[in-house]
Amino acid sequence: MFSIIRTGLEAANKDLAVISNNIANAGTNGFKKSEAQFEDLYHSQHNNSTEIARGMGVTSIKPRQSFAQGSLQATNGSLDLAIMGEGFFALGQPLGRGANANERPVFTRDGSFQLDRLGNLVNTDGLPLLGEGQTPINIPFTQVIDHDGTTSTKLLSEIKVNNEGEIIVTYGLDDVKKVAQIQLADFVNEHGLKNIGNARFQETPESGIPSFGFPKERTIGKIQAGFLEKSNTDITDEIVLMLRTQRAFNGCSKLLQSDIDVVKKLSQR
Numbered sequence: 001m002f003s004i005i006r007t008g009l010e011a012a013n014k015d016l017a018v019i020s021n022n023i024a025n026a027g028t029n030g031f032k033k034s035e036a037q038f039e040d041l042y043h044s045q046h047n048n049s050t051e052i053a054r055g056m057g058v059t060s061i062k063p064r065q066s067f068a069q070g071s072l073q074a075t076n077g078s079l080d081l082a083i084m085g086e087g088f089f090a091l092g093q094p095l096g097r098g099a100n101a102n103e104r105p106v107f108t109r110d111g112s113f114q115l116d117r118l119g120n121l122v123n124t125d126g127l128p129l130l131g132e133g134q135t136p137i138n139i140p141f142t143q144v145i146d147h148d149g150t151t152s153t154k155l156l157s158e159i160k161v162n163n164e165g166e167i168i169v170t171y172g173l174d175d176v177k178k179v180a181q182i183q184l185a186d187f188v189n190e191h192g193l194k195n196i197g198n199a200r201f202q203e204t205p206e207s208g209i210p211s212f213g214f215p216k217e218r219t220i221g222k223i224q225a226g227f228l229e230k231s232n233t234d235i236t237d238e239i240v241l242m243l244r245t246q247r248a249f250n251g252c253s254k255l256l257q258s259d260i261d262v263v264k265k266l267s268q269r
Contacts, residue, residue, distance in 0.1 A: 005256045007057030011038055012249035014060040022233045030070070030110030030199040031231035033238075034063040035203045051200050067190050070109070070232040072224065078159045079121070082229040085221020087184035088201070090212070091127040092136055095120055104181035105130060107185050107210070110199045115139060121167075121180075125198070129182065131167075134212065137180045143171040161225040165215040184220050185210035 016038040025031040041056040056252035073080050083089070088107035095118075106127070113129055116122050121129045121137040141156045154172035161167050163180035187193065192206030203210055216222045 004057040005252055005259060007041065007059060008252040009249065009256065011036075011058045011060055011246050012252060013157070015245045016242065018063050018092060018243065019238050023235065023238050023242075025199075026231050026233040026235055026238075028110075028231050029112055029228050030108055031233065032068075032070075032109070032195075032199070033066050033233045034195070034233070035066060037061045037064050062065040065191055065195060065230060068232045069083070070229045072227040073230050074227055076226050077112075078161065078225060079113040080226060080228050081113065081182075082224045082227040083109060083111065083184065083215075083221045084224050084262065085219075087186050087215070087220045088210075090130040090134060090183065090185045090210070091200070092130050092134070094126055095122075095128055095136060104203065105134065105185070105210075106196065106200045106202055107193070108198075108200045111223075112228055115141075131165075131180045131182050132214075134183070137167065139167065139169060139179055142145055143175065143177075145171075145175065155217060161223060163216060163224070165223050179213060182223065183212045184215055184223075185212055186218075186220055187211075187269070 005072075015038075018034050018036040022033040025033075031247055038058050038060055041059055045065060068084050069084075072084075081089075088109060090105040090107055092105055095104045095116075096110050108123075113121050113123055116126065119139045119141055121139060123129065130139040139156070139159065143156075145152050145154055154175055156169060157173070158170040159167065161182070165184070166178055167180045167182070168176060169179050187203070187210055188208040189206060190202050192199035192208070194203050194204050194207075195236065213220045
């Protein structure tokens with residue numbers, strides 16, 4: 001009996017840890033909440049004719065990620081991007097160090113990007129956003145114009161990203177050009193992705209390899225510039241779950257104490 005009650009306590013602890021993590025990341029852009037998953041433990045008793053399965057407690061298994069769309073918050077930032085529908089932004093390894101063939105992209109729904117001092121489009125941790133061909137996107141700050149043998153330099157004045165992920169920039173007053181296009185990654189089984197923290201994921205054999213495509217192609221969603229996707233955690237739902245789990249934990253604790261008291265009384269006889 002003691003071992004069965006202990007599995008209940010461990011399961012409640014695991015559930016509380018998952019819920020606490022969801023609540024702690026309720027303000028994290030692109031965060032996807034998790035749901036604790038459990039399964040029964042059974043002990044089989046054999047004889048000549050029948051097999052009886054007896055419950056021996058519960059065990060926790062890999063938490064299930066919820067990839068439901070989070071709400072969009074308007075920021076009006078030209079490089080704040082949200083994905084409407086399926087897909088993930090692909091992030092490369094930090095720039096400025098030797099390439100490693102074993103390093104693969106990581107994936108996120110957090111579309112908060114900015115330009116570094118070299119014009120690379122990076123996230124808040126300096127990881128580059130990958131575009132066509134899974135190469136880092138670079139936006140030059142200046143452009144040299146040759147007109148009738150006379151050269152002049154124009155400064156970057158505006159950046160726009162359309163629904164198809166095309167990055168359109170303006171130099172000077174009216175020199176408009178497309179400099180890159182964002183590609184999004186999609187997976188056969190996104191629930192198989194490995195959560196590595198900071199609203200980022202890695203591919204696994206369970207998720208399958210990513211298929212890359214431009215926004216609005218096939219089943220891939222479109223990009224909404226000037227918005228950020230917020231966490232899909234609902235604080236009210238998580239608090240209700242936390243209260244329910246705490247009651248379960250308290251109930252298991254009382255059962256455990258009762259079991260200990262019974263054993264003590266029996267041992268004293």
